[in-house]
Amino acid sequence: MGDRDPFRLLAEYRYTFDPDTLREVLDEADTALFEEIRAGLTAQLEAARDDRSRARLLSVRAAVARGLGDLGPARADGVRALAYAESVGDLVLLSAVQTRLAHVLQWLGEFEAADRLFAYALSPDLPDRALAATHQHAGKCAFDQGRYIEAVTHFEKALELRRDDPDPGLLASTEVALDGVFRKVAEHGWGPYARPVEEILGVRPAPEPAFDGHWGYALDGRFVIAPMFADAQPFSGGVAWVRPLQARGWALIDEVGGQLIAPSYDEVRPFRRGLAAVARAGRWGAVDPAGAVVVPLEFDGFATALHDGRYVDGFSDGGYAVVRRNDRSGVVDHTGALLVPTAYTGVVLHPVAFLVTDGLHWGALDRDGRPLLDLVHPSRTALDPLLITRVDR
Template identity: 35%
Template sequence: MADVAADLRAALLGAIGPINVDTLSERVNDPQYIAAVREEATTRLNAATTDFDRSRLLGVRAVSGRLLGDMGAAEHDARASLKHAESAGTDLLMSPARARLANVMRMTGDLTEADRLFALAEAGELPRRLIGRVRIGSALSCIAQRRLTEALLHLERAMDHLTDQSTMELMAPALDLVHRLASEGFGPTPRSWAERAAHPAPMRFQDPRTGRWGYRDTERNPTIPATFTEAGDFRGGIAAVRERAWGAIDTTGQLKVPFLYDKLSTPLPDGRKVIGFVDGVAVVSRRGAKGLVNRTGKLILPPHYRDIIVHPAGYAVDTGAATWGARDHAGDEMVPPRFDRTEVLRRMDGMVSPDEGPL
């Protein structure tokens, strides 16, 4: 699926400079150019029909508005962008959308909400560079709160993921500001991810008497009774669980995917298998055939395949005739089923356009 906003994001990157230590935002080199980018995003938005396209274009408008100081419009666009990203349900769309709204919240002074959104923007199967960009935003929010030790940890992790010269130039003023402010102290003890995210997912536990599995909160209080014969971790607000068959529940224990399947085990391109959901979907098995369900239990692909691999660009599928093809996030064909696994994954790699910023 083509990224309708990639060129606009690149244009914005070329129109901003390093962090201004007075505002903790990027320096704007050419406001008129940024305004023109926002106008072009609006023109394209009028013709956009998919959640993917609308989320990306609204994201460009949100960043443009923030850089121009139009915070009301920036927040409106950032929230709309996140809503479309959540409808699409993919990590590569939700992460930058969350980070863009977080940056607007940071600039308007709602730092608790900014921290929460930045933490959630780190979650999922994401490219290292995107996580690094998110960490820069987290660091700036911490600097505004004088949480300097935590800010330094975020900047250090960002530098582990981002090594290009432009990023170093972007981060240098933030590092200098931390060192200047440190003469007054380094602030509170750094928080865990769960503390920043403000709603950690329930954790699995096994009842020693029955051997069954349930979930409990950070205070070790059971929140979902131990009634399951097997259970996976929560990912994206949903966990795979087994009674006689496999299904899935949300964090309140409500059944979202009915107990219909022999397995909920999701293969990834690097060979890993996740019990449950990745990028909002899970590979399900019935009588040896594989299909794909989303978080609501809706079948995206019926159980007709020998194997399915969840990829950021879509889904690689083994048709059972010694050939592989690929489907997009809507289930439509994107690579015809006439290649081997390696070639299909290679083609899918070339279809991914990670949204790394500006956030």
């Protein structure tokens, strides 16, 4: 018994949910199994030598402790796991850790903190199966608060994300959840209106570009930054690009109009994850809000394609960007490191890998740019079944 792999035991376990609370229910045999799983995770944790492993083991142990009702240890493990995951910087791992900790906080009744973590965890750059699982858990948190409109929205989004790849377990548990919501609605009504994510995160609205002879920024119908620019882009992350009158380049300002970067660049893109793509004399790189050049201006452009068909300006939520040079693609990260040399016909960012093509075949590289799947596959979609087991949920 003690030699059984705890992750395999969890993967094979089939949860039972209380239809009134939507929480997992353990009987005596389940409790014994979960104690065995916790002991196995503890043994692996003692042997762990890297932050990625520690984050995953602590996070899963937190989920197991939650199921056992040991919410204090679950919270402690979840917080430690989050610190390790943030140091690793992998989006899929971080989202999974945030989701598990948020679930613990929900059971503790710390709804405000739980809602924030769920909001951070719901990155559109995640694979559908991971995003669907997080939506389901976020829906249960909303259910606990009597926010039934939000709960239904999350549950329906979870089903929509798995429409083309049905998960019997998720489908069954989500149907139980929806039934539970509609029973509560019949008794108590729908509850509060759904909140925008900005309200959940406690982010105040940013001024918006407004025109009155020149461009400025307005909030609640009045100018908070005077109209004195030839052009202005929306705020992102508390900063915005503007083109001052009589200036040929773009400058960066903060939300009160203070200049952070002098007019310097011919072309600019919005900030994403603390970096913005910029160009001067046709050469592209990236800067941080302080004006430091993080990615040297030595590329022909940015062409960041995501696995779901979307393109983003500059960097993904995971902190990676596809760059082009001499009609070839590579990958840089948020530190400016060139992880994948500009040697491929195309590169697509997958949540757990970099998908690369030579124009005829597809393969995959890991997050360090090392070969993961050989460049022999006929299409990009042929790689998905081979990578899906790497999604940490």
